[in-house]
Each structure stands twice: as C-alpha cells, then as structure tokens.
Amino acid sequence: MGHAYDRIGSGYARRRRPDPRIAAPIHEALRGADTVINLGAGAGSYEPDDVPVIAVEPSSAMVGQRPPGAAPVVRACAEALPFRDRSFAAAMAVLTLHHWRDWNAGLGEAIRVARDRVVLFTWDPDGAGFWFADYAAEMLAADRRRFPPIAALAAALADPRVVPVPIPHDCVDGFMGAYWRRPEAYLAPEVRAAISSLADGTAQPALDRLASDLASGAWERRYGHLRQLEALDLGYRLVVGRVLNRRQSVRRQGSTITTR
Numbered sequence: 001m002g003h004a005y006d007r008i009g010s011g012y013a014r015r016r017r018p019d020p021r022i023a024a025p026i027h028e029a030l031r032g033a034d035t036v037i038n039l040g041a042g043a044g045s046y047e048p049d050d051v052p053v054i055a056v057e058p059s060s061a062m063v064g065q066r067p068p069g070a071a072p073v074v075r076a077c078a079e080a081l082p083f084r085d086r087s088f089a090a091a092m093a094v095l096t097l098h099h100w101r102d103w104n105a106g107l108g109e110a111i112r113v114a115r116d117r118v119v120l121f122t123w124d125p126d127g128a129g130f131w132f133a134d135y136a137a138e139m140l141a142a143d144r145r146r147f148p149p150i151a152a153l154a155a156a157l158a159d160p161r162v163v164p165v166p167i168p169h170d171c172v173d174g175f176m177g178a179y180w181r182r183p184e185a186y187l188a189p190e191v192r193a194a195i196s197s198l199a200d201g202t203a204q205p206a207l208d209r210l211a212s213d214l215a216s217g218a219w220e221r222r223y224g225h226l227r228q229l230e231a232l233d234l235g236y237r238l239v240v241g242r243v244l245n246r247r248q249s250v251r252r253q254g255s256t257i258t259t260r
Contacts, residue, residue: 026121033051036048037092041073044067055084073122090118093106098148111244117242122239136206139202163239165237176197180232183214
C-alpha cells in the first residue's frame, strides 16, 4: 500500500511532536469517550493515553516511527475502514484530512464507526493564512484546494462546534504554521522535511525570497511586530460534533456552526 508519506515521512517524528497547548483542547473534546479510533494517525501525536485507542495509518514509514507502547495500528485508509458500524465511542483525525484521496468518504467512514462523536483538528481553507502566503501564493492556493471547508465538516455532524486553536510562538509540533514567529526555521531542510507542503522542494523560489528578505531586514520591517505576540490565530480549527442519527442525517445540510 503506497502513500506519499512513504516518500517524505522519514524522520517525521523528530519534528512533529505533540504540543501540549494543542493537545489540551483535543483531549478535552475526547473526554468521556471509552474507545477512540485515530484516523491518519501517523506517528501517534495527540492520541490520548488514558483510553484504548486503535490507530489507522496507511504509510509504513509513519507506522515505523510510532514509539514503543503506542496504540496498536492498522494499515488502512480512512476511506475504507475495516471495522463494524459504531465500533468506537469517538473518531479523531489530526491534520490529516487534506491527505486523504476522498475526505468526504473518509469523514463518512469516521461517522459510521463512531457511535458518539467526531473530533477533527484541521485548517480553515477560507481563512486568511499568514505571512508565508506573501512568498508562496501558489502553495497557499494549492492548500486551499486540498483542505476541506470547515462548513462542510460541521454540516456532517450534529451540534457542531468550531473552536479556534491559536498557535503558540514556540510550538513544538512542526507543521506549516508552527514557525510563524521564527521565519528563519523555514530555511532549514530538516524543518521543511516534516511539512508536506514544503517537503517536495517546489517552494524553493519562495524560500529564496524569504532568505533574501531576512538578510536585508525586509521581513523584519513588514512582520517584525509579530515577534511580540505569544500566540496567533492562523486558521487552525477544532471541529467537534456528535454523530448524526438517521433522522438527523437528512437535515445535515441545515446544520449550523457554533463558535466559541
């Protein structure tokens, strides 16, 4: 079973460590669930350690980086889960929906195997993004096409909540937005290797412009005020909702999004 992360996932676990400030709202959303399935589980970041978890991950490179004692893992894709209906209390997925071949089918499978709730940590493609877009507009446009709309995710769930998750300036989980206050980090190959949007090398012209602006002080003049902030809302969202029953499912398009 081939997967993109079989090519770019080597050493991923060294940079993609769970940040406790992001883990807190995820684990709070899972509180009370007695079993959890983690879809697109990767190396196991953000899996709760106080309830039984089954991880689902298609990439052998990622499975091989799961630490000793991690939850058992099943090699499968989110779009075709080898589990019966309502097998788990909760389904979770963390920064993975944009990698699924068909996120809508994968979300349908998450809803099928969960009997209580679905917890999704993702990025809002309708948001403003952050300053990196000024250097790599095409990359941002590609990401906007890959990430599912927040409204579509919420509409598939009952009583959905969409919770903004500000990213701390010293975030230890090295995803795309983690280094918003540390622009020099994007120039490091080991950092880019753990960010799917940058790992393939196509953003090199943008990185060259960034390096030039850092050297000349242009970046500091435009964005230096960000270095005074402790956290920033970059569009990352936690979408939490109950599983729709049959009667509710016919009304899913009328679901509303609530925020806090």
